[in-house]
Amino acid sequence: xxxxxxxxxxxxxxxxxxxxxxxxxxxxxxxxxxxxxxxxxxxxxxxxxxxxxxxxxxxxxxxxxxxxxxxxxxxxxxxxxxxxxxxxxxxxxxxxxxxxxxxxxxxxxxxxxxxxxxxxxxxxxxxxxxxxxxxxxxxxxxxxxxxxxxxxxxxxxxxxxxxxxxxxxxxxxxxxxxxxxxxxxxxxxxxxxxxxxxxxxxxxxxxxxxxxxxxxxxxxxxxxxxxx
Amino acid sequence: xxxxxxxxxxxxxxxxxxxxxxxxxxxxxxxxxxxxxxxxxxxxxxxxxxxxxxxxxxxxxxxxxxxxxxxxxxxxxxxxxxxxxxxxxxxxxxxxxxxxxxxxxxxxxxxxxxxxxxxxxxxxxxxxxxxxxxxxxxxxxxxxxxxxxxxxxxxxxxxxxxxxxxxxxxxxxxxxxxxxxxxxxxxxxxxxxxxxxxxxxxxxxxxxxxxxxxxxxxxxxxxxxxxxxxxxxxxxxxxxxxxxxxxx
Ligand SMILES: Nc1ncnc2c1ncn2[C@@H]1O[C@H](COP(=O)(O)OP(=O)(O)O)[C@@H](O)[C@H]1O
Ligand SMILES: [Mg+2]
Numbered sequence: 001x002x003x004x005x006x007x008x009x010x011x012x013x014x015x016x017x018x019x020x021x022x023x024x025x026x027x028x029x030x031x032x033x034x035x036x037x038x039x040x041x042x043x044x045x046x047x048x049x050x051x052x053x054x055x056x057x058x059x060x061x062x063x064x065x066x067x068x069x070x071x072x073x074x075x076x077x078x079x080x081x082x083x084x085x086x087x088x089x090x091x092x093x094x095x096x097x098x099x100x101x102x103x104x105x106x107x108x109x110x111x112x113x114x115x116x117x118x119x120x121x122x123x124x125x126x127x128x129x130x131x132x133x134x135x136x137x138x139x140x141x142x143x144x145x146x147x148x149x150x151x152x153x154x155x156x157x158x159x160x161x162x163x164x165x166x167x168x169x170x171x172x173x174x175x176x177x178x179x180x181x182x183x184x185x186x187x188x189x190x191x192x193x194x195x196x197x198x199x200x201x202x203x204x205x206x207x208x209x210x211x212x213x214x215x216x217x218x219x220x221x222x223x224x225x226x227x228x
Numbered sequence: 229x230x231x232x233x234x235x236x237x238x239x240x241x242x243x244x245x246x247x248x249x250x251x252x253x254x255x256x257x258x259x260x261x262x263x264x265x266x267x268x269x270x271x272x273x274x275x276x277x278x279x280x281x282x283x284x285x286x287x288x289x290x291x292x293x294x295x296x297x298x299x300x301x302x303x304x305x306x307x308x309x310x311x312x313x314x315x316x317x318x319x320x321x322x323x324x325x326x327x328x329x330x331x332x333x334x335x336x337x338x339x340x341x342x343x344x345x346x347x348x349x350x351x352x353x354x355x356x357x358x359x360x361x362x363x364x365x366x367x368x369x370x371x372x373x374x375x376x377x378x379x380x381x382x383x384x385x386x387x388x389x390x391x392x393x394x395x396x397x398x399x400x401x402x403x404x405x406x407x408x409x410x411x412x413x414x415x416x417x418x419x420x421x422x423x424x425x426x427x428x429x430x431x432x433x434x435x436x437x438x439x440x441x442x443x444x445x446x447x448x449x450x451x452x453x454x455x456x457x458x459x460x461x462x463x464x465x466x467x468x469x470x471x472x473x474x475x476x
Contacts, residue, residue: 127323127382130284131337131389132312141340145327225371226326 006184006191013180014202020097020166020176021206025159027102032109032155036117036147037139039110050110057107062100063168069100070172097169105162112154116147149221156214160207177202235262237424238283238393243292245278252278254448255292260393265425267435270445271471276428279445280395283426284315297392309341316386317395320402322378324370330357330381331366334388342389349388356384360414376407380414387418394418396427432476436460444468 039050057065070093079087091099120143128138148155167178181199185192238260245253252275260266268276281287282294285301285308294301297314324333334353338344357363360380370378379399386394396415400408412434419425419438429435435442436456443453444465452468453459460476463469 121323123319123321123323124325126286127317127319128325130286130312130315130317131385132309132341133337134309137340141336142325149327223327223371224369225373226369 006188009180009184010177010198013175013177016094016174016176016180017166017202018206020094020101020169020174021163021210023098024101024105024162024166025210027098028105028109028159028162029155031102031106032113033144035106035110036113037144039114040117040135040139053103054107054110057104058111062104062165063171065104066097066100066168066171070096093172094169094174097166097172097174101162101165101169104165105158108158109155112151112158113144113147115154116149116151117143119150120146149218149223149227152214152218152221156211159210159214163207163210164203236260237262237297238426239293239295240279240283241293243279243282243289243294245275245282245287245289252448253282253289256445256448256450257292258443258450258453260424260426262392262424263422264440265419265427265438266441266443267439268426268428268443268445269430269432269435269471269475270443270451274445275448276445277397280317280397280426280428283393283395284317285311286317313342313389314392315395316389316391316393318379318382318386318397318399320398322370322375322382322402324378324382324385326370329367329369330362330373330384333370333381334385337385338388352388353384356387357381359387359417360384361410374407375403376410379403379407379411383411383414383418393424393426396425396429398428398430400429400431430475432460432472444471446471 035050035053038046041047074089074091074096077089077091079089081087124146125138125143128142133141166176169176170179170182173179177199181195185195236259238258240256240258243253243256244251256275256279258266268279270276278287282289283296283301285306289302292302296311299311299314300306301311324330325336328336331350331353334356335346335349338349338352339346354363354366357366360383362377362380362384365373365377365381368377370381373381383394383399399415400411403411408431412431415425415427416434416438427435427439439456441453442456442459444451444459444463444467446467452463452465454462460472463472
């Protein structure tokens with residue numbers, strides 16, 4: 001169907017999409033956990049910072065966030081020169097895509113984890129507290145492990161969305177699958193529909209793998225005699 | 229019962245506690261000596277839970293003083309950890325960690341909070357499971373245990389911290405009648421070994437048998453108190469009499 005050059009483009013596009021998705025998934029979950037923990041802080045300033053972060057990233061279009069990160073913030077990032085002539089910014093377009101998309105999905109993850117945390121009974125936290133656990137230990141060993149079980153279905157959905165949103169990195173010329181596909185069908189208009197079909201199929205497979213691993217994780221976390 | 233020293237280890241003096249406008253404790257005082265077992269009884273809403281939660285600083289108080297093993301609980305610079313190492317607490321709803329096995333529930337606090345060696349703690353946890361008569365259930369999750377079994381794991385979990393005082397807040401109130409006894413037996417064993425115990429309970433037979441001293445609270449004050457013998461037969465206050473007539 002494709003000649004080797006085009007095949008290479010598709011493969012490198014898929015690989016970039018996988019890398020992009022992987023880093024975004026991890027980083028957005030980390031942001032979600034840290035944010036949800038910080039939301040339980042006694043400090044009003046910390047709580048309002050987290051709240052402001054969520055409001056901004058949840059209520060504005062992710063595509064505009066991406067462009068803003070890359071073009072506006074990108075201007076101010078320091079550069080380095082490997083050869084004395086070239087000025088390469090320390091954060092590449094791939095870097096900005098990862099940061100921007102992770103913060104976007106992370107805002108939802110904070111809310112998702114918060115809902116799980118709120119489902120943990122106060123009496124369970126009190127039991128930990130009365131055994132001498134610190135606030136962090138209570139979170140780390142009691143609240144979070146229980147919250148994650150409640151949060152998993154919503155987290156699942158958000159991560160699927162995130163994976164699909166990585167196509168927007170196309171807008172700042174990250175050579176992921178969509179970007180590569182577009183370059184192909186710009187050169188070969190006749191290949192447009194087959195290539196689109198290919199993009200669909202690849203995404204169905206990638207999301208399928210994600211869903212399968214999330215389900216496996218969910219099963220592993222299931223507690224005998226607890227919940228369903 | 230066992231030999232009692234005169235060392236006061238919990239001293240509560242004129243404690244006042246409000247939730248917003250609602251004054252729940254209106255000047256409560258009591259002393260507990262080492263090895264003593266005291267029972268707090270009284271109608272629901274009279275402030276019993278609030279009182280014992282103040283002892284391990286789960287609630288703060290507005291006035292008065294509380295000392296536990298020489299620790300000033302009302303000190304603004306209170307090291308809560310030091311207090312909680314000394315005071316074990318068992319709740320009505322057991323409050324076990326549902327994602328941990330019985331043994332892990334018992335081991336968690338000593339390893340995390342006291343940084344004790346895991347193997348030492350494991351040995352102790354097995355011994356405690358035996359003590360609360362649950363050998364063989366070490367790897368069961370709370371959801372796989374009956375209420376009475378869960379409550380005994382909760383007692384073992386508190387004991388694993390080697391506390392000086394144990395607080396029990398209506399620990400049999402949520403149990404089926406047939407499992408109440410197994411939990412009461414466990415507590416009785418503890419009492420007989422000389423553990424200082426403060427219990428909120430509705431089990432009058434148990435209180436009569438095990439307690440050294442009984443306090444009756446109503447509406448945020450201690451109305452009457454005394455050793456079980458005199459308390460149950462010679463109550464003077466009309467409120468105590470009415471309560472006892474309803475419950476006995
Ligand atoms: N966290 C709280 N906030 C507001 N009111 C409370 C709180 N805890 C207890 N109360 C109130 O304090 C009173 C005494 O409660 P409690 O100590 O639980 O009584 P008891 O254990 O004797 O039944 C009740 O009127 C109860 O509604
Ligand atoms: Mg109560």
